[in-house]
Amino acid sequence: xxxxxxxxxxxxxxxxxxxxxxxxxxxxxxxxxxxxxxxxxxxxxxxxxxxxxxxxxxxxxxxxxxxxxxxxxxxxxxxxxxxxxxxxxxxxxxxxxxxxxxxxxxxxxxxxxxxxxxxxxxxxxxxxxxxxxxxxxxxxxxxxxxxxxxxxxxxxxxxxxxxxxxxxxxxxxxxxxxxxxxxxxxxxxxxxxxxxxxxxxxxxxxxxxxxxxxxxxxxxxxxxxxxxxxxxxxxxxxxxxxxxxxxxxxxxxxxxxxxxxxxxxxxxxxxxxxxxxxxxxxxxxxxxxxxxxxxxxxxxxxxxxxxxxxxxxxxxxxxxxx
Amino acid sequence: xxxxxxxxxxxxxxxxxxxxxxxxxxxxxxxxxxxxxxxxxxxxxxxxxxxxxxxxxxxxxxxxxxxxxxxxxxxxxxxxxxxxxxxxxxxxxxxxxxxxxxxxxxxxxxxxxxxxxxxxxxxxxxxxxxxxxxxxxxxxxxxxxxxxxxxxxxxxxxxxxxxxxxxxxxxxxxxxxxxxxxxxxxxxxxxxxxxxxxxxxxxxxxxxxxxxxxxxxxxxxxxxxxxxxxxxxxxxxxxxxxxxxxxxxxxxxxxxxxxxxxxxxxxxxxxxxxxxxxxxxxxxxxxxxxxxxxxxxxxxxxxxxxxxxxxxxxxxxxxxxxxxxxxxxxx
Numbered sequence: 001x002x003x004x005x006x007x008x009x010x011x012x013x014x015x016x017x018x019x020x021x022x023x024x025x026x027x028x029x030x031x032x033x034x035x036x037x038x039x040x041x042x043x044x045x046x047x048x049x050x051x052x053x054x055x056x057x058x059x060x061x062x063x064x065x066x067x068x069x070x071x072x073x074x075x076x077x078x079x080x081x082x083x084x085x086x087x088x089x090x091x092x093x094x095x096x097x098x099x100x101x102x103x104x105x106x107x108x109x110x111x112x113x114x115x116x117x118x119x120x121x122x123x124x125x126x127x128x129x130x131x132x133x134x135x136x137x138x139x140x141x142x143x144x145x146x147x148x149x150x151x152x153x154x155x156x157x158x159x160x161x162x163x164x165x166x167x168x169x170x171x172x173x174x175x176x177x178x179x180x181x182x183x184x185x186x187x188x189x190x191x192x193x194x195x196x197x198x199x200x201x202x203x204x205x206x207x208x209x210x211x212x213x214x215x216x217x218x219x220x221x222x223x224x225x226x227x228x229x230x231x232x233x234x235x236x237x238x239x240x241x242x243x244x245x246x247x248x249x250x251x252x253x254x255x256x257x258x259x260x261x262x263x264x265x266x267x268x269x270x271x272x273x274x275x276x277x278x279x280x281x282x283x284x285x286x287x288x289x290x291x292x293x294x295x296x297x298x299x300x301x302x303x304x305x306x307x308x309x310x311x312x313x314x315x316x317x318x319x320x321x322x
Numbered sequence: 323x324x325x326x327x328x329x330x331x332x333x334x335x336x337x338x339x340x341x342x343x344x345x346x347x348x349x350x351x352x353x354x355x356x357x358x359x360x361x362x363x364x365x366x367x368x369x370x371x372x373x374x375x376x377x378x379x380x381x382x383x384x385x386x387x388x389x390x391x392x393x394x395x396x397x398x399x400x401x402x403x404x405x406x407x408x409x410x411x412x413x414x415x416x417x418x419x420x421x422x423x424x425x426x427x428x429x430x431x432x433x434x435x436x437x438x439x440x441x442x443x444x445x446x447x448x449x450x451x452x453x454x455x456x457x458x459x460x461x462x463x464x465x466x467x468x469x470x471x472x473x474x475x476x477x478x479x480x481x482x483x484x485x486x487x488x489x490x491x492x493x494x495x496x497x498x499x500x501x502x503x504x505x506x507x508x509x510x511x512x513x514x515x516x517x518x519x520x521x522x523x524x525x526x527x528x529x530x531x532x533x534x535x536x537x538x539x540x541x542x543x544x545x546x547x548x549x550x551x552x553x554x555x556x557x558x559x560x561x562x563x564x565x566x567x568x569x570x571x572x573x574x575x576x577x578x579x580x581x582x583x584x585x586x587x588x589x590x591x592x593x594x595x596x597x598x599x600x601x602x603x604x605x606x607x608x609x610x611x612x613x614x615x616x617x618x619x620x621x622x623x624x625x626x627x628x629x630x631x632x633x634x635x636x637x638x639x640x641x642x643x644x645x646x647x648x649x650x651x652x653x
Contacts, residue, residue: 073458129642132402133590136583137642140635147628254462267456268400299477303470310463314453 019264020276022316026262027279030286037293051175052166052240054285056081056233060252061259061277062182063117063229066222068260069195071202071269072124072131074223076139077230077256080116081249083142084109084234086150089244092157099160109238110231116142117227121220139253146246153245157238165239178236179278186274195273198222203270259284262312284309346593346601349644350608357615365622375500379492381614382507383569385607386562387581388588389514390443390555392606394457395589396518397551398531398598405446405461406559406585408468409439410578413563415472418482418573425487436560442468443556447549457552465582472575481573488568503565514603527551532599588613591641 035041060077067074088109095101120138123129165174189195197218200208208215230252237248256277257267263280265272287308291301361368387406394401413435420434421427442464449460491502518524529537530547538544562581567573592609594601616637620630 123639127643129639130590130596132596133587134639134642136587137635137638140631140638144628144631144635147631151626151628258459258462261456261459267458299474300470302473303467306463306466306468306470310449310460310467313459313463314449314455317453317455 018275019272020279021264023263023276023279023283026312027283027286030283030290034286034290034293037290048173048175050285050289051173051179054282055175055178056236056240056249057252057255057259057284058179058278058281059182059229059233059236060256061263061281062186062274063226063233064256065260065263065265065272065274065277066189066195066198067131067226068257068265068267069202069269069272070198070219070222071205072219072222073257073267074117074120074135074226075132075253076116076120076135076142077226077233078249078252079139079142079146080113080227080230081234081237081252082246083116083146083149084113084231085238085248086146086244086246087112088235088238089155089157090149092161093155097158099158102158102161105157106235109235110228113227113229113231113234114224115227117224117230118220120227121223124223125216125219143246150244150246153243153247156243162239162242165236174239175236178232182232183275183278186278190273190275194218194221199270199272201269255284256281258309258313262309262316264316283312287312346591346605347608349641350592350605350612353612353641354608354615357612357619361615361619361622364619368619368622372499375495375504377614377618378504378507378611379501379569380618381611382503383562383565384581384584384588384614385507385610386510386565387559387578388585388592388606388610389510389603390551390558391585392514392589392592392594392601392603393527393551394555395586395594395596396531396598396601397527397548398534399450399457399548401450401457401531401548401551401598402586402596403443403446403461403552403555403559404458404582405442405464405468406555407578407580407582408465408472409442409556409559410563410566410581411472411573411575412442412468412578413439413560414567414573414577415476415482415563415575416560417564418484418567421482421485421488423483423485425485428485428488431485432561432564435564436557439560439563440553440557443559444549444553446556447552450552451545451549469575476575482567484567484571488564489571492565492568503568511603511607518602523547523550528599530599584610584613587638591638 031041038046040046060081064074064077088105091108092101092105095104116138120135123134123138124131167174169177197208197213198221200211200213201215201218205215230249233252234249238244241248259280260272260277261267261280262283263272263274263276263278265276287305291305291308296304358369358374367373387410391403391406394403416438417431417435420431446457446461446464449455449464450457455463494501496502496505516524518527526537526542526547529540529542530544534544559578563573563578566577570577588609589601589606590596590609591612592601592603592605592607594605616634620633623630623633625633
């Protein structure tokens with residue numbers, strides 16, 4: 001249990017310097033290194049394909065940030081993404097499989113994502129189940145439902161779906177529009193009382209309760225948001241793969257937690273922000289890129305990536321403590 | 323749900339039947355009996371002696387891994403070891419390559435596997451306690467480092483073989499139809515209970531987990547204890563790896579992955595609080611047996627995979643609802 005005494009201390013570190021600064025600095029450094037190793041890095045095509053690869057994790061990381069700021073954690077994000085993916089694809093196929101059925105599929109998918117998040121939130125904030133174990137359990141359930149909806153990878157989405165996703169809108173890649181929208185949403189949320197309530201809940205449960213915040217509801221909302229963003233990520237994955245796969249998104253849970261921590265949000269709750277998580281997710285992607293272009297033998301890539309991520313996490317913690 | 327009466331006094335609510343039923347060990351035992359009944363009803367012979375021993379052998383493997391996890395969780399500070407799965411794989415691969423099918427190599431294999439995993443566990447502990455990386459993140463990061471190291475070492479090809487004597491020790495009965503590994507588990511259970519209840523180290527783990535400030539004030543080396551438990555968790559995972567290769571015959575680099583989250587669940591449904599400081603290994607043993615039994619019953623139910631998973635997840639949540647609940651914020 002966090003003591004009341006420690007809360008103001010962690011609060012004061014926030015005001016001095018944005019928590020995302022370290023992640024942003026490392027990201028810039030990695031971009032420069034990548035540019036050096038791969039001169040074509042800033043070509044439109046390369047940027048476009050990189051962004052397409054990084055986008056799903058970035059979106060999940062945004063959602064995960066809200067949950068973590070509230071002092072909880074969501075291990076079920078990957079399973080939510082898989083369920084949303086197969087539901088969207090199946091609904092589109094059932095609605096006729098033409099362009100007109102795409103919006104119905106997208107909307108149903110997002111509703112499913114939010115419902116999964118609400119289910120998590122009800123179990124954790126109202127029934128007070130331990131978040132890590134509970135979302136592991138719900139993750140198993142969501143995966144099972146995904147396998148029930150679609151036992152094997154298959155079905156394809158109409159051309160208009162993946163064409164729009166991989167194309168440009170008003171001269172800007174669709175994926176960049178989505179990233180910008182995510183950014184704007186995060187900035188918007190920073191100005192809402194919800195986020196400060198959430199941080200209060202995550203930083204000091206007893207204090208938040210005594211100040212009259214509806215804690216359970218705030219935590220429920222954070223899980224619902226996380227479900228929604230896992231849903232967005234699933235729709236992006238669907239745009240990328242153009243089909244349904246009940247096993248998609250398995251690395252999203254651990255990846256999103258790493259991204260959130262790299263972005264300067266504390267796992268203990270109360271301190272942080274989703275801007276940092278966006279940088280953290282892009283950072284994780286760039287680490288993979290740089291290792292690939294550094295020309296390391298294939299079998300060393302996972303090891304070096306693991307070491308760099310671990311060093312980055314340790315470094316981030318050390319810097320944040322100063 | 324959380325009315326005023328259930329807040330402060332829920333622990334000493336009395337000796338009502340409900341309170342006893344909510345004891346994790348009792349509940350896990352109930353779950354075990356009910357699951358055995360269901361298994362026997364669905365597929366006669368399920369609860370036969372030799373079947374139960376097979377189940378216990380599988381549960382023992384989980385029990386070894388969960389013992390280390392148990393220590394880490396008990397010591398508090400959001401302690402959790404997500405690298406248990408990767409450590410088991412590492413232990414299995416090291417042991418397989420050291421003994422390489424020779425009985426004479428079993429002891430060196432055991433020493434090598436447990437030594438390396440102990441050191442890596444200590445690195446986890448130092449990262450958590452010196453650099454103050456959150457345990458979840460530290461051990462998660464360590465998992466990818468170990469997995470990366472295993473890829474470099476083995477190039478993804480299964481390598482190393484278990485010695486015949488080790489395989490017999492795990493799969494063949496030694497005395498009274500019971501394989502040797504179960505006797506080792508019994509020793510571990512006695513050892514864990516003794517250490518946790520009767521040694522100053524064990525009692526310090528509870529003290530550090532329940533209230534680190536108070537523990538520091540009475541002069542307990544909080545960081546040393548919290549580092550050591552990670553080392554022990556590593557060594558126990560390494561030991562599990564040695565038994566796992568004895569169970570399967572050969573090792574591949576992801577052989578331990580399946581143990582990672584179950585090791586945490588066995589601890590939690592066994593009644594150890596993830597907040598640290600309360601619980602014990604007996605509950606974890608019951609939790610591990612209940613978990614393996616549940617999986618086994620679901621396998622005999624001739625359900626499709628998704629149906630089994632759905633029931634598994636649902637049962638897990640149900641168990642959590644009984645006693646995995648957290649304290650209310652109201653004071």
